[in-house]
Amino acid sequence: MFPNAGSTDELWRVLVEGEDCLTEVPASRWDIDAYYGTDGAPGTVYLRRAGFVEGLTDFDPGFFRLSPAEAEWIDPQQRHLVQSAWRALEDAGLAGKAQPATGVFVGASYQHYRDTVVGDVVQTPAGLGNHNAILANRVSFFLDLHGPSMTIDTLCSSSLVALHTAVRSMRAGECEQAVVAGVHLGMSPQYFQLGSRLRSFSPSNALRPFDSGADGFVPGEGVVTVVLKPLRAALRDGDRVRGVIKGTAVNHGGRTSGLTVPSSAAQQSVISAALADAGVPVESIGLVEAHGTGTSLGDPIEVEGLTRAWRALTDRSQFCAIGSLKGNVGHLEPAAGLAGLVKVLLSMERGMVPPSLHVVRPNDHIRFEDTPFFLADRVMEWPRPQGGPRRGAVSAFGMGGVNAHVILEEAPAAPAREVVAQESYLVRVDAADETSVRALAGAYADRLAEVDADQLGDFAYTANTGRAGHRFGAVVSGGDAGELAVALRDVASGTSAVARKRGGNAAPVAFMFTGQGSQYAGMGRGLYATEPVFQDALDECASLLAGHLDVPLTELLFGSSAHLLDSTRFAQVGIVAVQVGLVRWLESVGVRADVVVGHSLGELTAAWAAGVVGLGDLLRLAVVRGRLMESQPGEGAMAAVHGDAEAVLEALRAFPGVEVAAFNSPRVVTVSGPADVVARFREESGLRSQALVVSHAFHSALMEGAVAPFAEAVSGAVLSAPSVAFASSVTGGWHTAGSAVDPGHWARGIREPVRFAEAVALVGSVGAGVVWEIGSQPQLTSLARASWQGGEPVWLTTLRRDRVDQAEVHAALAAYANSGSGVVDWAGVHAGKGHRTTTLPTYPFNRQDLVAPPARRERAASTLGHPLFDRHYEHRSEGQ
Numbered sequence: 001m002f003p004n005a006g007s008t009d010e011l012w013r014v015l016v017e018g019e020d021c022l023t024e025v026p027a028s029r030w031d032i033d034a035y036y037g038t039d040g041a042p043g044t045v046y047l048r049r050a051g052f053v054e055g056l057t058d059f060d061p062g063f064f065r066l067s068p069a070e071a072e073w074i075d076p077q078q079r080h081l082v083q084s085a086w087r088a089l090e091d092a093g094l095a096g097k098a099q100p101a102t103g104v105f106v107g108a109s110y111q112h113y114r115d116t117v118v119g120d121v122v123q124t125p126a127g128l129g130n131h132n133a134i135l136a137n138r139v140s141f142f143l144d145l146h147g148p149s150m151t152i153d154t155l156c157s158s159s160l161v162a163l164h165t166a167v168r169s170m171r172a173g174e175c176e177q178a179v180v181a182g183v184h185l186g187m188s189p190q191y192f193q194l195g196s197r198l199r200s201f202s203p204s205n206a207l208r209p210f211d212s213g214a215d216g217f218v219p220g221e222g223v224v225t226v227v228l229k230p231l232r233a234a235l236r237d238g239d240r241v242r243g244v245i246k247g248t249a250v251n252h253g254g255r256t257s258g259l260t261v262p263s264s265a266a267q268q269s270v271i272s273a274a275l276a277d278a279g280v281p282v283e284s285i286g287l288v289e290a291h292g293t294g295t296s297l298g299d300p301i302e303v304e305g306l307t308r309a310w311r312a313l314t315d316r317s318q319f320c321a322i323g324s325l326k327g328n329v330g331h332l333e334p335a336a337g338l339a340g341l342v343k344v345l346l347s348m349e350r351g352m353v354p355p356s357l358h359v360v361r362p363n364d365h366i367r368f369e370d371t372p373f374f375l376a377d378r379v380m381e382w383p384r385p386q387g388g389p390r391r392g393a394v395s396a397f398g399m400g401g402v403n404a405h406v407i408l409e410e411a412p413a414a415p416a417r418e419v420v421a422q423e424s425y426l427v428r429v430d431a432a433d434e435t436s437v438r439a440l441a442g443a444y445a446d447r448l449a450e451v452d453a454d455q456l457g458d459f460a461y462t463a464n465t466g467r468a469g470h471r472f473g474a475v476v477s478g479g480d481a482g483e484l485a486v487a488l489r490d491v492a493s494g495t496s497a498v499a500r501k502r503g504g505n506a507a508p509v510a511f512m513f514t515g516q517g518s519q520y521a522g523m524g525r526g527l528y529a530t531e532p533v534f535q536d537a538l539d540e541c542a543s544l545l546a547g548h549l550d551v552p553l554t555e556l557l558f559g560s561s562a563h564l565l566d567s568t569r570f571a572q573v574g575i576v577a578v579q580v581g582l583v584r585w586l587e588s589v590g591v592r593a594d595v596v597v598g599h600s601l602g603e604l605t606a607a608w609a610a611g612v613v614g615l616g617d618l619l620r621l622a623v624v625r626g627r628l629m630e631s632q633p634g635e636g637a638m639a640a641v642h643g644d645a646e647a648v649l650e651a652l653r654a655f656p657g658v659e660v661a662a663f664n665s666p667r668v669v670t671v672s673g674p675a676d677v678v679a680r681f682r683e684e685s686g687l688r689s690q691a692l693v694v695s696h697a698f699h700s701a702l703m704e705g706a707v708a709p710f711a712e713a714v715s716g717a718v719l720s721a722p723s724v725a726f727a728s729s730v731t732g733g734w735h736t737a738g739s740a741v742d743p744g745h746w747a748r749g750i751r752e753p754v755r756f757a758e759a760v761a762l763v764g765s766v767g768a769g770v771v772w773e774i775g776s777q778p779q780l781t782s783l784a785r786a787s788w789q790g791g792e793p794v795w796l797t798t799l800r801r802d803r804v805d806q807a808e809v810h811a812a813l814a815a816y817a818n819s820g821s822g823v824v825d826w827a828g829v830h831a832g833k834g835h836r837t838t839t840l841p842t843y844p845f846n847r848q849d850l851v852a853p854p855a856r857r858e859r860a861a862s863t864l865g866h867p868l869f870d871r872h873y874e875h876r877s878e879g880q
Contacts, residue, residue, distance in 0.1 A: 001080060002222045002339065003051035003329045007842075012346050014328050015354035016379050021329050022049045022206070022218055029056070030116075030189050038203075045192040047201040051220025051330030056186055059083075060845035063432045064142055072850040074129030075113040077185045078138050080223045081106065083845055085139045085179050088225035093240055093837035096468020103147030103175035105166040106136040107158030109334040112188040117852050139179060147175030153334065156291070157250075158182060159224065160337025160396035160404035164248040166228055176233065181225040182335030195219065202294065207331065208358040209292030209324040210299050210366060210375055217293040220330020224338040231412075240837035241411040243345040246391070247278025253401040260399050262298055267305030270403040271395070272312065278407035282313045284385050285320055285407070287353055287392040288373065289340035292324025293331055294358075300365040302395065307371045316372060323356030323376040337396030337404060344392035348410035351390070353382045384410075419834040423530055424807040425460045426814060426829060427484055429491060430473035434498045436846045437472050442492035443841035445485040456481055461835035464826040467843075474498050475817040475824075477810040499820045506821040507769025507793070508594035508725075511586075511609055512760070512784060513579055513602030514775030516698070519571045521562035523776035524578045526805030527585070528554070532832035537584035541577040544616045548623045553577055568695055572601050572626030573619060579605040579774050580615065582798050582809075586772065589813060590825030595725035595766055597759045599780055600662070600699070601625070603729050603749060611723035612740045621746075624713045628706035629696060629750060636697020637675035639682055641689045645669050651685040661699035662754035663732075665786035670754075672700035703751050711747035719743075725766060732758030756780070757787040764789040769821055772812070773797045794819045 003021035005011040014021060025032040025048060037044030059079040061071040071079065085104075089095040114130035128134050132151045140149040148169055152162045159182025166178035195201045202208075202216035234241050251270045253263030275282065291302055303322075325343045326332075332339050347353055353376050368374055384390055390410040397403045429444060431437040444463065451459050474496060476487035490496040527534040542553035549570075551561040556574055564570040579602070586592075598606035604625070608618040638661060641648050645660075648669045652658055658681050661672035671678065671689075674697065682689045696702065721737035728735050730748055732755035739745050760783075763771070771793045773781050778797040785795065796812040799805055813829075816822035 001053055001084060003053055003220055005329070008342060008346060011342065012350070015325060015343060015346070016352065018355050018357055019328060020357060022051050022220070024048050025050065026052055035189055035192065042197070043193055045189070045196045046203060047192060047196060047205060047218065049205040050187060050218055051222070051332070052187070053185065053221045055847065057849055057851050058847035059850050060432075060847050061850065063845060068848060068850055072852045075111060075186070077108060077113070077183045077223070078129055078135055080185055081135055081181055081183045081225070082139050082142055084183075084223045084225040085143070085181060087842040088179065088227050090467060090842045091839070092227040093462060093466030094227065095466060099177060100144065100146040101176040102143070102145040103166060103169050103178040104136040104139045104145060104149045105162040105169070105178055105180045106139070106151045107153070107160070107162040107182040107334045107337070108132050108135050108151050108184070109153045109155050109158055110184065110191060112186040112191055115190045116186070116188040135183065139181075145179070147178070154398040154402035155400055156293075156331070156333050156336055157396040157398035157402050157404045158334035158337070160341070160394065160406060161250050161402060163226075163228075163245070163338065163341070163406060164250045164404055167245055167248050170228065170230060177227065177229040179225060179227055180338065181223065182332065182338040183223040184333050184335045185221045185223060187219060187221060191219075206358055207294045207326050209290065209294045209327055209356055210303075210322070210363050211294070211359045212361045212363050214294040214296055214299060214363065216295055217326065217331040220326070220332045222329065222332045222335050222339060224335050224342055226338060226341070235412075238836070243348060243411055244409040245406060246280055246409050247274045247276070247407040248405070249273035249277055250402065250404045253403065256401070259401070262301050262397055263401065264301045264305040264308070266401070267302060267395070267397065267403055268308040271306060271309035271393075271405045274393070274405040274407050275309065275313070280391055280407060280409070282310045282372065283316060283319065284388050285391045285393055286382050286385070287344055287347055287376070288320060288322045289344050289392065289394045290322050290324050291336075291395045291397045292326055292356070294326065296363070296365075299363050302397070303366050303368075303371060303373065306373065306395075310372045314372060318369060318372065318374040320372050320374070321353045321376040321380070322373040323353070327357030337394060340394045340396065341406065341408065344394055344408050347382060348390045348392060348408070351382050351384070353380050355379055414836065417834040417836070419454070419457060420530060420532060420832065422457055422806065422833070423526060423804050424477055424479050424810040425456055425484060426464065426475060426477050426810050427460050427488065428464045428467070428473060428475050428817070428824075428826060429488070430467060430470040431843065432470045432472065433846055434472050436844050437474055437498045438492045438494065439844040440841065441474065441488045443844060445488035445492060447841055448481045448485045448488070451481055453480065455838065457830075457833060457835040458838040459840065461830045462837050462840045464829060466837050466840075471501055472498050473501065473817070475814040477807065477814045479804070479807055497818070499818045502820050506823065508766055509591060510595045510597065510763050510768040510771045510793070511583065511593040511606065512763075512771055512773045512780050513596070513598035513605045513609070514575070514773060514777070514779045515598070515600035515602045515754075516568065516571055516575065517692075518775045518777040518779050519565045519575050520776065520801050521565055522558045523574070523799065523801075524581060524805065525558035527581065527799070527809065528558070530806045531585055533588040533828075534581040534585045537581040538577060540615070541580055541619055544619050545573065545623070548620055549573060568630040569626045572629075573622040575601060575776065576605050576618065576622040578776050578799070580608065580618070582774050583609055585809070588825070588828040588831060590823055590828060591772070591813070591816065593724055595727065595763050595768055597727040597729060597763050599729055599756050600749065600754050602775070604746070605774070606726065607722075607740065610726040610735075612719055612721070612726070613717055617717035621713060621717060625710055625750070628710055629698065629703060632696055632705050633702050634696055635675055636673060636694075636700060636702045637678040638670060638672045638692040638694045638697060639678055639689045640692060641669045641671055641687050642667060643669065643687045648687065651687060652681070655681045655685070657701070659700055660753045661697075663757045664754070665757050665783040667786065668783060672697040674702070699751065699753055707747045707751050710750055711743040714743035714746045727759040727762040729754045729756045729759040731755065732762075734762060756783065760784045760787045761789045767791065768793050770794045770796065770816060770819060775799065777801050
């Protein structure tokens with residue numbers, strides 16, 4: 001956060017447009033006219049302009065688990081720092097990810113809020129909230145970071161010294177990554193009085209680095225945070241790298257002619273040390289972001305120190321640009337070094353050097369033509385050096401003599417990637433409260449207008465994996481940017497609900513596996529092309545089926561042999577393989593079954609999902625089962641009958657040979673038997689029925705010949721007790737350790753009626769909160785709802801004929817997440833798809849304007865007003 005720039009994109013606009021963001025002291029801060037004077041009288045202020053940020057006392061206390069009453073006593077520097085740290089982690093794609101071995105290093109110097117508002121009020125929040133040491137500690141506390149945590153104060157070099165310290169800490173193995181920040185906010189009248197007394201401010205109210213008219217600095221406010229990580233670790237973890245720190249150095253000038261007089265020799269030494277640490281040729285450096293405070297003494301000394309250090313390594317002249325962003329935003333003092341670092345990073349990313357403002361005529365004491373440097377006085381291209389990356393350097397020199405220098409390199413080229421084409425996308429929007437969810441959804445929708453189609457996966461990946469989960473949220477799905485934007489705007493406007501996630505143990509998740517009849521040519525083809533986990537599962541199934549199946553599995557499912565799915569022999573194994581792929585995909589995105597049930601053939605896949613049978617045996621048995629059932633007499637027929645089970649059973653007494661094949665729900669029963677008798681039953685029973693298109697009379701006496709051979713096949717499989725609750729549609733009861741490993745049980749499932757209604761009622765009795773129908777076409781959900789006992793769950797299906805596969809499962813996963821109890825593994829959603837972190841809108845903090853109650857003091861007769869703090873603070877000038 002900078003003056004007139006709330007983000008790095010806005011800062012870049014300020015830089016390239018050459019905007020001077022210095023303004024007169026806002027009346028909302030304090031009354032400059034009450035202090036202004038040019039005669040040098042004690043207590044007066046001769047500087048009217050500076051770099052002020054907006055929303056100084058704004059804060060989102062709820063997000064950071066603070067009450068407004070506590071937060072109002074806390075220095076805005078602490079408030080904005082912790083918000084800035086959060087946003088930096090979001091930008092890095094690391095927000096919400098457990099990184100305990102992280103250090104926090106903060107550069108800070110002043111405590112303006114304590115001077116202006118808190119005073120000597122005895123309040124615990126005021127004491128801790130206005131102590132510089134707590135700046136870093138509060139970040140570590142909130143983010144639960146266990147690495148070193150320290151605030152470093154070397155005045156104007158504080159944040160660059162903090163960066164140096166963080167680098168050394170990581171090299172020493174004290175932490176695995178670091179949050180490094182600089183902060184300077186809430187400039188007080190007392191601060192302006194001190195600067196005026198020291199005559200360090202510019203009488204002309206302008207900061208002119210390296211200009212002949214430079215007459216002092218103008219202060220500015222800001223907070224800057226960067227996240228550091230060893231390059232090897234960042235590349236290993238697939239993080240987005242914005243730049244590389246090649247070398248750092250810190251020193252002190254020792255004894256000079258005055259405590260605040262800079263030392264050219266010390267600056268030369270620290271620059272040489274940083275170059276040696278970096279091990280790069282100076283000719284490869286294209287931009288030096290100078291300390292450049294715009295003083296007639298300091299600017300020539302700085303260029304002299306730089307030149308001496310570089311002349312030891314090169315004779316070339318005027319090949320490197322030099323400038324300072326202080327002319328744009330003011331001197332951020334403890335945060336200035338990191339502000340300059342961000343400028344160099346942005347310049348390297350964009351291949352451009354922005355201008356240094358207010359240079360009319362270079363300082364007469366600097367002969368740039370004899371140095372390696374030229375003043376960047378206009379926007380210019382920054383070409384990449386032949387055979388190497390762009391590099392830059394940043395200096396920061398403290399008023400008390402502590403010098404810091406850093407050598408930077410642009411980020412390495414991102415490794416080549418193979419991006420899996422997608423037909424649907426999911427976007428998660430999470431926040432600490434509903435208002436922020438809706439605000440963030442609107443921001444995402446706006447950003448989507450700028451996102452190219454080939455970057456949409458990166459957008460979704462960043463939103464889903466690079467942002468922390470919160471109590472409130474919404475998940476939307478869409479096939480392209482337009483559909484996603486519409487869905488996000490529905491969230492933003494309140495048309496779509498925001499879910500409040502439930503704490504504690506989630507309700508059980510049930511998987512319900514469809515049986516035969518759900519197959520069709522092309523089932524699973526879309527998921528095979530778009531979801532690597534599903535593809536891997538089917539490929540594994542295909543490998544295991546080699547030697548058991550006459551055609552390759554993928555050819556059977558969506559190739560030239562798909563017509564074979566019309567036969568039971570091939571349909572059953574095809575259905576099972578797709579169900580295996582769906583379960584594998586669901587598990588990869590964090591959805592796991594607590595209870596399973598299957599309908600006929602589906603009970604076999606449910607057994608695999610429950611850990612009863614291994615995948616190889618499952619597929620072998622599916623092939624055997626289908627072959628055996630197809631080989632039975634084919635003169636049978638089946639019909640769905642709408643009526644009470646008792647009425648159907650009573651009617652069947654008059655039609656010997658027709659029997660119940662499935663008790664599907666209280667008022668839907670399937671009958672099976674010889675074709676002629678089934679036809680007569682339909683005509684004469686008086687019950688409404690519908691003929692089913694089948695090749696055989698399944699679950700009837702006509703299947704008797706398949707029972708014993710299948711029992712024998714099952715006896716050759718390795719069976720185990722179920723690892724999750726498993727309702728049997730053969731018995732209508734729970735599977736036990738004995739029933740699950742009984743080959744006879746699985747054989748009877750071919751012949752005996754499917755007791756699906758009873759099995760589903762059992763699933764309902766355990767309080768399942770979400771029920772997934774696993775299969776290529778929904779068949780069971782409406783039946784299960786009619787048989788359900790207990791609270792109404794969320795009903796979800798997976799694939800559907802003539803629909804886009806990925807869109808179907810994404811819509812279901814979104815509904816699962818929006819149910820409030822579904823927890824999604826978002827890294828799993830994007831695994832193997834080649835997506836990367838990109839830039840997205842950061843968290844929209846729900847800010848409140850929080851200012852501490854006025855300090856209770858004995859008020860003097862002469863008191864200067866302070867609009868921001870209700871004119872309750874007593875200001876004493878030095879002469880009073």
